[in-house]
Amino acid sequence: MDKSKHLHGWLFSVVLFNIFLVGWLFFVENSDEQLRLWAIYTALISFFYFVLSFSAGSLFSFFPNSVTTFIRQGRRYIGLSFALGHTFHLVAIVSFYIVMQERPSIIQVIGGGLGYLAIYVMAVTSNDWAVKKLGFKRWKKIHWFGANYIAIVFIYSYFYTLLAGQLKLTSVLLGCIIVLCFVLRLVHFFRSKNS
Ligand code: HEM
Secondary structure, eight states, rough: OOHHHHHHHHHHHHHHHHHHHHHIIIIOOOOOTHHHHHHHHHHHHHHHHHHHHHHHHHHHHHHHHHHHHHHTHHHHHHHHHHHHHHHHHHHHHHHHHHHTTOOOOOHIIIIIIHHHHHHHHHHTSSSSSHHHHHHHHHHHHHHHHHHHHHHHHHHHHHHHHHHHHOOOHHHHHHHHHHHHHHHHHHHHHHHHHHH
C-alpha cells in the first residue's frame, strides 16, 4: 500500500473513533460526568494506538505473521495516530477543567505535561528527514526515552486508583497490558542481544 494511504487510514480511524465518542457522550449518554468520561475515553482510544506502536517490534519478533508485519510496517503512522488521539485527550481535559472549574494536581501538570512534550517531540521527528538530520542513534534514543516515559504515565494513570485504595478492575487490567508490553520489550531486547 502507498505510504500516504497507510498514514491517512490510521489517522482517519482515530478521528472516526473520536467522532463516535463525542456523538455517544453528548447526544446519547445523559450524565453530569460527561466531561470526565470524555477525558477517560479519549485516553482509552489513544491507549490502543500506543500499545500497538510500543509493542510492534517485540510482537513481530515473537509472533511473525501477516498481522504483526502489518503493525510493524505501520508503526510510524500508528505512533502519529496516537499523538492525534492524545490531542483529543488534551481538548477533553482542558474543557473538563474549564467547565467543571476544577484544578489539576501538580503531578498531572508536570508528569502529564512532560508526557505531552515527549509526544510532540516524537511526532515532529517521525519522518525520514528528521531521522537523517538527528542521526539514527540520537533519533532512536529520543524515541526510546519518550515512548518509555509515556508508558510510565499510562501505568501511573491506570494504577492511580489502586494507590488511592480503590480497585477499578478495568483500569488495573489496562495498566497490566502496559506492564506486559515492558516485559515483551525486555525479553525481545535480551533475545536480540544474545543472537
Ligand atoms: C502523556 C500524557 C498523559 C497520559 C498518558 C494520560 C493518560 C490518562 C489515562 C490513561 C486516563 C484514564 C484514567 C482512568 O481510566 O481512570 C486519563 C484521564 C484523565 N487525565 Fe490524562 N494523561 C496524560 C496527560 C494529562 C494531563 C497533562 C492532565 C491534566 C493536567 C490530565 C488529566 C486527566 C483527567 C482530568 C482525566 C480524567 C479522569 C480523572 O478524573 O482522573 N491528563 N489520562
